[in-house]
Amino acid sequence: MKEPVAAKRKLLVRPVSAQRLAEPAGWAIFVLAALWLIFLGSTFDQYIGGLAVIYAISALGLDWIQGRAGQVSIGNAAFMAVGAYATATAVKWHVPTLPALLIACAAGAVVGLIFGLPALRLQHLYLALSTLALQFIVQSASLQYETSTQNYAGFSVPAPSIGPLVLSGRSLVFALVIVLALTVIVQRNLFRRAPGRAWMAIRENQMAAAVIGIDVTRWKLSAFTASSALISLSGGLLAYYTLRVFDDTYTLAFALTFVAMVIVGGLGSIAGAIIGATLITIAPYVLSSWTNNLPSTVPFASWLSSNISYINNGLYGVILLLFLLYQPRGIAGALAAGGRSIAARLGPPAQGSRAAAGAQAAPAVAADVTSRSSVTVSPDQTMAGQDHPRDEARQVLVVRDLKLVYRTGAQALSGVDIEVDAGEIVAILGRNGAGKTSTLRSVSGFFRTDRARVSGSVMFDGREIGGASPIATSGRGVVLVQERDKVFPSLTVAEHFRLIRCSAEARAEAEEIFPPLQTRASSPAGLLSGGERQMLALALAWSMQPRLLLVDELSLGLAPGVAKRLISSLREYRDRTRVPILLVEQNVAAALDVADRIYIMEAGRVVHSADAGEVSRDTVLSLSFGQR
Amino acid sequence: MSSSVLGSLISNTLVLGSMYALVGIGFVILFRSTGVVNFAQGSLMVLAAYLLYTCADAFHLPLWICFMISVVAIGILGGLFYLGMFRRMVGADLFVTVIATLGLSVVVQMITIMIWGAQVRPMPELPSGKPVFSIGPIPFTAVDLTAIILSAVLIVILEVGLRRTVLGIATRAVADSSHLAALMKVRVHAISATAWAVSAMCAGVAGCVLSLIVGSVDPVSIGQLGLLVFPVVIIGGVDSINGALIGGILIAAIQNLVQYYLGGNWVDPIAYAALLVMLLVRPRGLLGSRAVTRI
Numbered sequence: 001m002k003e004p005v006a007a008k009r010k011l012l013v014r015p016v017s018a019q020r021l022a023e024p025a026g027w028a029i030f031v032l033a034a035l036w037l038i039f040l041g042s043t044f045d046q047y048i049g050g051l052a053v054i055y056a057i058s059a060l061g062l063d064w065i066q067g068r069a070g071q072v073s074i075g076n077a078a079f080m081a082v083g084a085y086a087t088a089t090a091v092k093w094h095v096p097t098l099p100a101l102l103i104a105c106a107a108g109a110v111v112g113l114i115f116g117l118p119a120l121r122l123q124h125l126y127l128a129l130s131t132l133a134l135q136f137i138v139q140s141a142s143l144q145y146e147t148s149t150q151n152y153a154g155f156s157v158p159a160p161s162i163g164p165l166v167l168s169g170r171s172l173v174f175a176l177v178i179v180l181a182l183t184v185i186v187q188r189n190l191f192r193r194a195p196g197r198a199w200m201a202i203r204e205n206q207m208a209a210a211v212i213g214i215d216v217t218r219w220k221l222s223a224f225t226a227s228s229a230l231i232s233l234s235g236g237l238l239a240y241y242t243l244r245v246f247d248d249t250y251t252l253a254f255a256l257t258f259v260a261m262v263i264v265g266g267l268g269s270i271a272g273a274i275i276g277a278t279l280i281t282i283a284p285y286v287l288s289s290w291t292n293n294l295p296s297t298v299p300f301a302s303w304l305s306s307n308i309s310y311i312n313n314g315l316y317g318v319i320l321l322l323f324l325l326y327q328p329r330g331i332a333g334a335l336a337a338g339g340r341s342i343a344a345r346l347g348p349p350a351q352g353s354r355a356a357a358g359a360q361a362a363p364a365v366a367a368d369v370t371s372r373s374s375v376t377v378s379p380d381q382t383m384a385g386q387d388h389p390r391d392e393a394r395q396v397l398v399v400r401d402l403k404l405v406y407r408t409g410a411q412a413l414s415g416v417d418i419e420v421d422a423g424e425i426v427a428i429l430g431r432n433g434a435g436k437t438s439t440l441r442s443v444s445g446f447f448r449t450d451r452a453r454v455s456g457s458v459m460f461d462g463r464e465i466g467g468a469s470p471i472a473t474s475g476r477g478v479v480l481v482q483e484r485d486k487v488f489p490s491l492t493v494a495e496h497f498r499l500i501r502c503s504a505e506a507r508a509e510a511e512e513i514f515p516p517l518q519t520r521a522s523s524p525a526g527l528l529s530g531g532e533r534q535m536l537a538l539a540l541a542w543s544m545q546p547r548l549l550l551v552d553e554l555s556l557g558l559a560p561g562v563a564k565r566l567i568s569s570l571r572e573y574r575d576r577t578r579v580p581i582l583l584v585e586q587n588v589a590a591a592l593d594v595a596d597r598i599y600i601m602e603a604g605r606v607v608h609s610a611d612a613g614e615v616s617r618d619t620v621l622s623l624s625f626g627q628r
Numbered sequence: 629m630s631s632s633v634l635g636s637l638i639s640n641t642l643v644l645g646s647m648y649a650l651v652g653i654g655f656v657i658l659f660r661s662t663g664v665v666n667f668a669q670g671s672l673m674v675l676a677a678y679l680l681y682t683c684a685d686a687f688h689l690p691l692w693i694c695f696m697i698s699v700v701a702i703g704i705l706g707g708l709f710y711l712g713m714f715r716r717m718v719g720a721d722l723f724v725t726v727i728a729t730l731g732l733s734v735v736v737q738m739i740t741i742m743i744w745g746a747q748v749r750p751m752p753e754l755p756s757g758k759p760v761f762s763i764g765p766i767p768f769t770a771v772d773l774t775a776i777i778l779s780a781v782l783i784v785i786l787e788v789g790l791r792r793t794v795l796g797i798a799t800r801a802v803a804d805s806s807h808l809a810a811l812m813k814v815r816v817h818a819i820s821a822t823a824w825a826v827s828a829m830c831a832g833v834a835g836c837v838l839s840l841i842v843g844s845v846d847p848v849s850i851g852q853l854g855l856l857v858f859p860v861v862i863i864g865g866v867d868s869i870n871g872a873l874i875g876g877i878l879i880a881a882i883q884n885l886v887q888y889y890l891g892g893n894w895v896d897p898i899a900y901a902a903l904l905v906m907l908l909v910r911p912r913g914l915l916g917s918r919a920v921t922r923i
Contacts, residue, residue, distance in 0.1 A: 072726050125665055126907055128726055129858055133900035140897040256730055263727060307742050314738025320731035324724065325716060449720045470810040480811050488804040495797045500812055544813060
């Protein structure tokens with residue numbers, strides 16, 4: 001036994017050092033690529049490489065708002081145009097290169113400040129629209145600037161110089177790489193310190209960020225202004241690089257290429273923005289040289305080579321869509337995930353160990369109450385712990401070893417076993433975060449975009465429905481009344497009944513049980529009280545003739561009288577229809593009152609199960625909430 | 629301004645405005661039912677115009693049949709966009725779907741250019757441009773009247789359908805919460821695909837009519853008109869059908885006046901400046917609901 005332990009310990013050390021090495025190794029690859037470009041690349045390679053560096057700077061600017069502050073911007077072309085025209089104008093006044101680039105930055109910052117204002121109070125879409133407007137306004141302004149100064153073919157810009165040194169070819173690419181490196185260093189330091197944390201907080205939840213004292217306005221505006229300055233700098237660099245400023249460079253399509261770069265590289269990643277910029281910049285050249293070298297015997301070869309310029313114009317869009325569909329976290333996200341899975345193979349992952357710790361905590365809570373509960377962790381023992389063996393033919397729902405991991409990596413369920421028999425009301429109790437709602441949702445199913453990983457078995461009426469979508473499970477007769485989001489706010493009560501094609505008799509019956517549904521028939525559900533919403537939700541669920549009804553938090557937030565009435569109506573419904581009900585409840589007294597059996601959950605597991613008549617309220621409280 | 633100039637300005641505004649309104653309504657329907665902000669409508673307008681061109685040019689079919697074929701084909705394509713792509717993004721952030729429609733517009737435009745090339749193509753000739761009808765000093769040609777009536781009829785059908793039919797209720801239910809709609813056995817994918825198809829058909833009608841009036845189609849111009857849907861719906865309110873109608877007419881009026889007084893260079897910047905002003909002053913638009921400012 002000694003040897004494996006020692007080996008394991010060795011492995012435990014390795015992923016840590018591998019992770020620590022991965023980052024410098026990654027940056028070393030960038031440095032080597034830059035060195036290769038500067039010293040060994042052909043003139044053509046250097047030209048494309050220089051463009052990629054300039055675009056990477058621009059993409060880093062975009063990622064600043066898109067990846068860190070969480071807003072879509074399609075203003076890169078416009079801000080680059082601002083920088084380029086500012087540079088062209090400064091050059092006319094014989095301003096040297098470095099001050100001219102500073103002027104470009106300043107111009108970008110001013111424009112960014114102005115156009116960031118509409119997006120301040122508002123989120124996501126409005127920055128996209130405000131930058132869309134900027135695009136067309138800048139496009140028209142630059143055309144009119146050229147016309148009014150009689151520069152119909154655009155402005156020419158001299159080669160950049162630092163003092164007496166004129167930069168071109170190798171030295172120019174070297175200078176651009178230095179600018180990129182400085183940008184990376186500044187951004188890394190910003191993002192790791194307080195500003196980065198403030199932007200992250202705002203992206204995750206603006207309201208919450210404001211509550212903890214982050215000045216949302218100031219930070220949003222500073223992010224947008226700084227990123228605009230950076231993007232304009234890249235525009236100035238592009239002017240010097242191409243020796244020309246002309247309006248037809250800075251189109252909407254040009255702006256979209258930067259959106260593609262940031263998505264393809266991976267949002268919120270500095271290395272990702274650089275990789276994305278490189279890939280999107282060189283892809284057309286790679287594709288062109290590949291099609292040019294195709295032997296003519298290959299089918300479509302001539303069609304390809306005659307259409308290659310059109311394909312290259314839209315290539316970034318194709319790459320963008322492919323990534324959105326199949327690798328939405330971009331190359332950086334894929335690399336990080338790949339690195340994690342390699343690390344996981346080498347040693348136990350951090351996540352698993354956390355979950356294991358949680359599992360150990362669960363029996364500890366249960367252990368100090370009754371002797372029976374201390375052995376109810378594994379499925380076999382749960383079965384053994386029952387007073388009477390369950391009749392398999394009567395089982396409607398059988399959940400075995402259900403595990404659930406959310407997209408954040410949080411493990412919500414770590415091996416849940418639950419059964420519901422025909423005609424039975426079963427309640428799941430437990431404190432917040434115990435996994436009660438997650439259990440219901442795992443039975444009802446997740447959408448692909450929920451990116452939840454479900455494993456284990458969910459048998460409903462003898463069929464496996466684990467991992468099915470809500471559409472599939474509701475088709476089979478599993479009806480879930482959610483805690484929130486249980487009615488459609490903009491539909492009236494009457495429209496709800498029309499939506500589910502409820503028969504007149506069923507509706508009349510529901511209105512008899514819950515009179516408010518009749519009096520408020522033409523009121524939008526968004527204006528109903530909490531109790532009325534719950535009544536509507538239950539009435540709808542009943543009208544859908546479920547074969548298993550799942551109810552999440554029936555009584556939460558309701559006045560005691562209303563809660564009592566709803567709970568007794570649920571029991572009457574069961575008595576009338578014999579439809580089994582799986583209920584999640586925080587109100588222990590209410591649950592014991594209505595349920596035939598209860599499960600108590602803790603840290604993603606069932607720690608206790610009992611017949612409702614056999615346990616006292618105090619036992620349940622001490623089991624599920626640790627109170628004595 | 630003479631009364632005849634004023635008259636033709638008004639009739640131009642009504643024609644252009646009704647087409648903007650139609651695209652805007654397509655936008656609103658898609659946004660309300662699926663939460664997708666579609667930047668690809670311009671590219672669908674272009675594609676519809678090219679399809680009509682090919683039907684007329686290669687197969688010599690009557691104009692109205694070409695029109696129907698083109699619009700239906702665009703509708704099917706819209707439905708396929710949903711089934712092939714956006715179905716995978718149900719419930720995704722607005723951020724992701726916006727970028728997806730931007731990417732889609734690039735790819736549709738690329739494919740259009742690969743099929744038809746980059747050159748300008750003549751559209752089938754329309755019946756003579758002589759006014760057949762006038763209200764006071766406002767002249768209307770047969771084409772003008774057809775365009776206005778067509779869009780008015782479509783708008784009424786869509787509005788009533790959304791308000792009164794079960795399909796309309798289901799569409800609004802999906803808009804409120806696609807997850808809850810799925811739980812309530814609403815066929816979310818069928819509803820969303822239908823919304824995409826209807827929205828694309830609105831763009832298709834506008835693309836065909838506008839390029840017929842212009843007399844030619846190229847890969848870019850009509851697509852630029854498609855982006856004007858944003859000033860239109862921001863002024864009207866992104867979730868209001870009536871708002872799209874008002875926004876469409878207003879933007880068309882502004883553009884016609886700017887064109888007359890300042891010249892063509894100012895048409896687009898002023899329309900987008902109007903968008904910016906609206907964003908600052910009243911971000912939910914004239915008739916939009918308060919909830920949409922959260923997007």
